[in-house]
Amino acid sequence: MAKRSFKVWRGDANGGEFKAFEVDVDPGMVVLDVLHRIQSRQANDLALRWNCKAGKCGSCSMEINGKPRLACMTRMNIFRDDETITAQPLKTFPVIKDLVTDVSWNYAQNQRIPRFKPRPREADGTHRMYQEDVDRVQEFRKCIECFLCQDVCHVIRDRDAKSEFVGPRFMIRLASLEMHPLDTDDRVPEIRKEFGSGLCNITRCCTEVCPEHINITDNGIIPLKERVVDRYFDPVQSLIRKVRGIKLRTKTRSEASAEGGTGGKP
Amino acid sequence: MLDVSEIQTIDHDVMVVGAGGAGLRAAIECSALGLDTGVISKSLLGKAHTVMAEGGMAAAMGNVDPRDNWKIHFRDTMRGGKFLNVWRMAELHAQQAPDRVRELEEWGAVFDRTKEGLISQRNFGGHRYPRLAHVGDRTGLELIRSLQDHGIHQGIKFHMECSALELLKDPHGDRIAGVLAYWRETGRFVIYRCKVVILCTGGGGKAWPVTSNSWEYTGDGIAMAYDAGAELMDVEFTQFHPTGMVWPLSVRGILVTEGVRGDGGILKNNKGERFMFNYISERFAPETADTVAEADRWIQGDKTARRPPELLTRDEVARAITAEVKAGRGSPHGGVFLDIASRQPADFIKRKLPSMYHQFMELAEVDITKEPMEVGPTLHYFMGGIRVDADSQQTTVPGLFAAGECAAGLHGANRLGGNSLSDLIVFGKLAGDGAAAYIKALGSTPRPIDDQVVAAIRRATDILKREQGANPYLLHEKLEGIMSSRVGIVRNQQDLEHGVEELEALKLEAVEMKAPGASQYNPGWHEALSMRSLLITSEAVTRAALMREESRGAHTRTDHPGESAEWVKYNVIVKRGAGGTMEVEKRAKPEGPARLVAIANAKIEDLESGKVGAD
Numbered sequence: 001m002a003k004r005s006f007k008v009w010r011g012d013a014n015g016g017e018f019k020a021f022e023v024d025v026d027p028g029m030v031v032l033d034v035l036h037r038i039q040s041r042q043a044n045d046l047a048l049r050w051n052c053k054a055g056k057c058g059s060c061s062m063e064i065n066g067k068p069r070l071a072c073m074t075r076m077n078i079f080r081d082d083e084t085i086t087a088q089p090l091k092t093f094p095v096i097k098d099l100v101t102d103v104s105w106n107y108a109q110n111q112r113i114p115r116f117k118p119r120p121r122e123a124d125g126t127h128r129m130y131q132e133d134v135d136r137v138q139e140f141r142k143c144i145e146c147f148l149c150q151d152v153c154h155v156i157r158d159r160d161a162k163s164e165f166v167g168p169r170f171m172i173r174l175a176s177l178e179m180h181p182l183d184t185d186d187r188v189p190e191i192r193k194e195f196g197s198g199l200c201n202i203t204r205c206c207t208e209v210c211p212e213h214i215n216i217t218d219n220g221i222i223p224l225k226e227r228v229v230d231r232y233f234d235p236v237q238s239l240i241r242k243v244r245g246i247k248l249r250t251k252t253r254s255e256a257s258a259e260g261g262t263g264g265k266p
Numbered sequence: 267m268l269d270v271s272e273i274q275t276i277d278h279d280v281m282v283v284g285a286g287g288a289g290l291r292a293a294i295e296c297s298a299l300g301l302d303t304g305v306i307s308k309s310l311l312g313k314a315h316t317v318m319a320e321g322g323m324a325a326a327m328g329n330v331d332p333r334d335n336w337k338i339h340f341r342d343t344m345r346g347g348k349f350l351n352v353w354r355m356a357e358l359h360a361q362q363a364p365d366r367v368r369e370l371e372e373w374g375a376v377f378d379r380t381k382e383g384l385i386s387q388r389n390f391g392g393h394r395y396p397r398l399a400h401v402g403d404r405t406g407l408e409l410i411r412s413l414q415d416h417g418i419h420q421g422i423k424f425h426m427e428c429s430a431l432e433l434l435k436d437p438h439g440d441r442i443a444g445v446l447a448y449w450r451e452t453g454r455f456v457i458y459r460c461k462v463v464i465l466c467t468g469g470g471g472k473a474w475p476v477t478s479n480s481w482e483y484t485g486d487g488i489a490m491a492y493d494a495g496a497e498l499m500d501v502e503f504t505q506f507h508p509t510g511m512v513w514p515l516s517v518r519g520i521l522v523t524e525g526v527r528g529d530g531g532i533l534k535n536n537k538g539e540r541f542m543f544n545y546i547s548e549r550f551a552p553e554t555a556d557t558v559a560e561a562d563r564w565i566q567g568d569k570t571a572r573r574p575p576e577l578l579t580r581d582e583v584a585r586a587i588t589a590e591v592k593a594g595r596g597s598p599h600g601g602v603f604l605d606i607a608s609r610q611p612a613d614f615i616k617r618k619l620p621s622m623y624h625q626f627m628e629l630a631e632v633d634i635t636k637e638p639m640e641v642g643p644t645l646h647y648f649m650g651g652i653r654v655d656a657d658s659q660q661t662t663v664p665g666l667f668a669a670g671e672c673a674a675g676l677h678g679a680n681r682l683g684g685n686s687l688s689d690l691i692v693f694g695k696l697a698g699d700g701a702a703a704y705i706k707a708l709g710s711t712p713r714p715i716d717d718q719v720v721a722a723i724r725r726a727t728d729i730l731k732r733e734q735g736a737n738p739y740l741l742h743e744k745l746e747g748i749m750s751s752r753v754g755i756v757r758n759q760q761d762l763e764h765g766v767e768e769l770e771a772l773k774l775e776a777v778e779m780k781a782p783g784a785s786q787y788n789p790g791w792h793e794a795l796s797m798r799s800l801l802i803t804s805e806a807v808t809r810a811a812l813m814r815e816e817s818r819g820a821h822t823r824t825d826h827p828g829e830s831a832e833w834v835k836y837n838v839i840v841k842r843g844a845g846g847t848m849e850v851e852k853r854a855k856p857e858g859p860a861r862l863v864a865i866a867n868a869k870i871e872d873l874e875s876g877k878v879g880a881d
Binding site: 012026027028029030033039040041044045046047048049050051052053054055056057058059073075096097098100103104107110111115116118121125126127128129130131134137138141142144145177180182 | 309310311312313314315317318368371372373374376378379382383384401402404406407408411415416418419424426451480481482513514515516517520521621624625628629630737738739740743781782783784786787788789790791793
């Protein structure tokens with residue numbers, strides 16, 4: 001057991017400051033264990049979220065030594081013995097108290113995304129999909145909604161453009177629907193005009209912090225951007241569609257209903 | 267004086283308490299039936315314990331082995347539960363699980379596929395055939411996310427980070443009339459007035475120090491139902507999952523999926539012996555391989571070979587591991603070795619068990635593709651809980667329903683792996699249907715009374731207002747100490763009696779708990795409030811364990827070894843007595859219908875061929 005120094009941000013929406021704690025740390029501990037020890041021995045009312053303690057639920061997201069991390073997956077032995085460790089709440093979301101932030105904006109984004117619309121089942125009552133066709137979607141569905149990607153996204157964090165861009169988490173949620181072999185909906189106009197695919201400038205910060213190692217940018221966001229380009233800006237694709245008589249939606253559903261039309265194929 | 271009219275009040279037809287698999291499935295059913303449905307959850311949506319389920323959900327779809335059917339699943343469940351299961355629940359579960367799984371696919375779930383493009387199914391302990399629909403080793407996440415993403419478009423009102431404190435009753439007709447809860451963020455109270463409450467609150471694993479359960483698992487639903495006068499059943503059966511992590515200490519108890527063994531992993535002691543061959547009980551001997559060669563042929567897919575003994579039911583494997591450690595043949599940190607590295611190629615392990623690979627790499631610095639894991643038993647699951655009607659999931663209190671882990675009956679004395687996720691979706695749906703039927707038949711709308719609200723709020727706020735008192739975290743640690751030493755994996759009368767005494771003393775200490783700080787997002791206060799649930803749940807488990815004088819499934823009494831032919835005919839029922847003391851009753855268990863008894867006792871070949879139990 002060794003004594004370690006911690007600085008934990010304590011406060012609420014009205015402000016706060018770092019408070020210093022000296023804690024006994026056992027071998028093999030993660031930062032969440034140390035915070036729990038502070039909570040049970042020194043500061044019973046220290047607010048933090050956690051659930052699974054195994055990197056599966058995405059509750060204990062915080063900024064540790066300035067880096068967005070899951071506290072349950074951050075081992076103490078990655079730090080130098082004499083290093084003071086700081087823990088503070090995610091910067092991108094409003095503080096509720098101590099290490100807990102208000103992440104309700106994320107839940108509101110999910111609500112905006114048009115739901116999964118499967119094709120009819122086959123005659124024998126099953127859906128047939130092959131593993132190679134679902135590998136990519138399964139990668140996106142590994143997301144544990146820790147919102148670390150949302151926290152580091154420049155569009156949301158630095159520009160505070162929450163009204164224009166749903167953020168990487170929901171871009172991959174959209175990708176998981178658009179690339180789902182059974183899904184029949186078309187969300188491309190909304191991806192461009194409502195969910196803000198154009199705002200992502202591909203710095204890949206989201207991919208770097210993803211604890212599930214989802215290749216958010218290259219496998220999720222870029223293919224969605226390509227679908228938008230194909231639909232709106234690619235003259236060859238546009239000509240092919242014209243020749244074949246394929247009509248794809250370019251207006252969003254809300255634009256179309258404002259004009260009194262259907263906006264093309266549902 | 268507290269003015270109840272000033273407390274926030276929200277009306278719904280149905281309140282679902284808990285947003286894990288059972289809660290979400292129940293809420294989806296209620297809203298689909300046109301009921302105004304609210305859900306409260308202690309955590310954020312999508313973080314409930316279901317998210318940690320790894321291996322899969324059991325459903326006899328027969329996609330991998332066409333010999334499978336519901337009757338064999340039913341038979342496996344009864345045998346795994348040592349015949350203490352509620353017959354009808356085991357039947358409903360086995361029959362309806364396949365439809366519930368296919369429905370998840372309709373809602374967006376993406377299961378691993380067979381070569382033919384169907385939902386793949388994997389082997390698991392106690393299941394005769396590959397039966398678990400899965401997504402790698404993160405099936406719980408897939409289940410909860412599919413229900414969540416479907417549910418948010420159904421008009422369900424989600425009240426997140428809101429903890430239930432007490433069920434409110436209408437004294438006219440002794441019916442449910444609401445739930446009192448508090449917002450974790452502000453500490454403010456809220457009264458949900460409703461016609462039905464469906465409890466989907468899980469078990470109470472946090473009463474033990476080594477557990478796979480998260481902080482939420484404090485037996486809230488069990489305790490609230492008990493307080494409201496509902497009966498509890500079979501609570502002595504607490505499942506110790508055989509394979510939890512044992513090292514480092516800070517991760518002790520975290521689950522290692524049974525899928526490791528399903529995919530070929532074997533258990534070894536410190537002498538390198540594959541010891542499970544020494545622990546094959548009579549019941550399972552005819553269907554279990556007795557040589558390494560036969561077990562290996564089974565892993566290779568030889569359908570004539572019998573299953574390896576590592577895939578015996580969880581109670582049997584957990585007891586075997588405990589015996590090996592006790593005999594001095596354990597691993598350096600007090601477990602045994604689970605080896606898949608020498609059994610499967612690295613890329614197979616990474617593909618089929620990705621979370622396990624990362625969990626061990628990142629938390630224990632062990633590469634499971636190269637070295638064995640150290641594992642030992644961890645408190646994982648409550649087979650018992652609130653007694654419910656098999657078809658409607660209604661408790662003994664009108665308007666109160668329960669589904670999932672907090673309800674008793676499906677699993678009997680021991681749950682098979684994979685039967686939990688399917689339990690959630692089968693009985694979550696049935697609870698929703700039951701709630702709708704109850705509401706349809708309801709005459710007047712029940713209303714809570716102010717006195718009950720005032721008393722409950724006072725009890726809660728006293729913890730904050732008190733000048734000084736015991737630290738709730740330290741009391742919780744004390745409780746864990748009692749449960750682990752007195753009500754552990756092997757039990758005896760003396761320990762259990764001491765346990766009851768120690769719990770009584772702890773209850774007195776807990777009356778004077780103090781949580782420093784304000785009511786705004788104060789985990790110390792939340793901890794103190796959950797101690798009440800933990801204490802009721804722990805006392806119920808301990809008293810029931812004392813009454814059941816036999817060893818069956820997950821309940822092992824060293825002073826009463828072996829299953830007793832007498833005790834299989836009884837359930838242990840716990841309820842609140844008239845004077846407020848806990849009453850424990852040995853109650854005759856209804857006999858199974860002849861057609862189900864025939865299926866449960868049939869030879870496997872006769873079930874496959876349809877000779878027994880033809881539809």
